[in-house]
Amino acid sequence: MIRGLTYCRRVLRADYPIKTDRLLLRPFTTDDTADVWAYQRQQDVARYLLWEPRDRDQVRDAVAQMAEETGLGAEGDCLSLAVVSPELDAVVGQVELVWHSEANRQAEVGYIFNPDYQGKGLATEAAREVLRLGFEDLGLHRIIGRCNALNAASARLMERLGMRREAHFLQNTQVKGVWRDELVYAILRSEWQDRP
Numbered sequence: 001m002i003r004g005l006t007y008c009r010r011v012l013r014a015d016y017p018i019k020t021d022r023l024l025l026r027p028f029t030t031d032d033t034a035d036v037w038a039y040q041r042q043q044d045v046a047r048y049l050l051w052e053p054r055d056r057d058q059v060r061d062a063v064a065q066m067a068e069e070t071g072l073g074a075e076g077d078c079l080s081l082a083v084v085s086p087e088l089d090a091v092v093g094q095v096e097l098v099w100h101s102e103a104n105r106q107a108e109v110g111y112i113f114n115p116d117y118q119g120k121g122l123a124t125e126a127a128r129e130v131l132r133l134g135f136e137d138l139g140l141h142r143i144i145g146r147c148n149a150l151n152a153a154s155a156r157l158m159e160r161l162g163m164r165r166e167a168h169f170l171q172n173t174q175v176k177g178v179w180r181d182e183l184v185y186a187i188l189r190s191e192w193q194d195r196p
Contacts (some may be wrong), residue, residue: 014071014079014133014137017084018081018129018133020125020126020128020129021125022085022086022087022122022125023083023084023085023086023092023122023125023126023129024083024084024086025081025082025083025084025095025126025129025130026081026082026084027066027067027069027070027080027081027082028063028066028067028069028080028081028082028091028094029063029067029082030060030063030064030067032063032082032091033056033059033060033063035090035091035092035114036059036062036063036082036091036094037054037056037059038114038116039093039112039113039114039115039116040053040054040058040059040062040112041053041054041055041056041059042115044115045112045114045115048147048148048150048151048154049112050175050176052176066080066082066094069096072097072099072107072138074099074102075099075100075101075102076098076099076100077098077099078096078097078098078099079096079097079098079099080094080095080096081094081095081096081126081130082094083095083113083122083123083126085117085122088117092113092114092116092117092122093111093112093113093114093117093122093123093126094111094112094113095109095110095111095126095127095129095130096109096110096111096130097109097110097130097133097134097143098110100144104141104142105139105140105141105142106140106141106142106143106144107134107138107140107142107143107144108143108144108145108146109127109130109131109134109143109144109145110145110146111123111126111127111130111154111157118153123157124157124160124161127157127161128161131143131161131187131192132192135189135192135193139189140189141188141189142186142187142188142189143163143186143187144166144184144185144186145158145161145163145184145185145186146182146183146184146185147182147183147185148175148180148181148182148183149168149180149181149182149183150180150181155183155185158185159185161187162187162191162192162195163185163186163187164185164186164187164191165183165184165185166184166185166186167182167183167184168181168182168183168184169181169182169183169184
């Protein structure tokens with residue numbers, strides 16, 4: 001066992017829930033559908049994502065998929081966690097860690113939050129815990145984050161996490177019929193360990 005992690009059928013899984021100062025991070029369940037629909041149906045949320053605002057059936061399917069993403073066993077696997085506010089007894093967002101390379105010990109962090117709970121530092125708190133999990137528990141070497149170049153809030157969040165901007169790709173991806181610029185941020189394990 002490595003600090004809060006166990007090997008189960010060759011899949012690395014955390015002990016849940018993971019507690020931060022104000023939040024609980026845990027796997028999704030089908031009971032989370034209404035809370036997730038509350039934000040995934042919003043145009044402001046989908047604006048910078050690959051998908052359009054989702055209807056209830058699409059969210060139900062997305063939550064069912066995320067409920068299966070509870071561990072990292074191979075490259076390409078995604079760990080998806082519901083971010084729960086115990087005070088509100090509600091899912092306020094989601095965070096994920098996608099394993100890109102076993103040989104190079106690299107992954108990618110991602111997050112989506114309900115706009116009703118933005119501006120309170122909750123996304124920063126949850127994403128910081130995912131970075132901690134990646135570096136301290138999984139022994140990763142490098143974690144990246146990506147966002148639409150127009151998504152200034154997401155870029156600022158990554159900067160608050162201590163990630164540095166490594167690239168600004170011009171019109172590298174077509175999303176919803178429009179070419180978009182993408183920012184790539186990254187942080188190394190050594191930078192994580194040296195943060196104040």
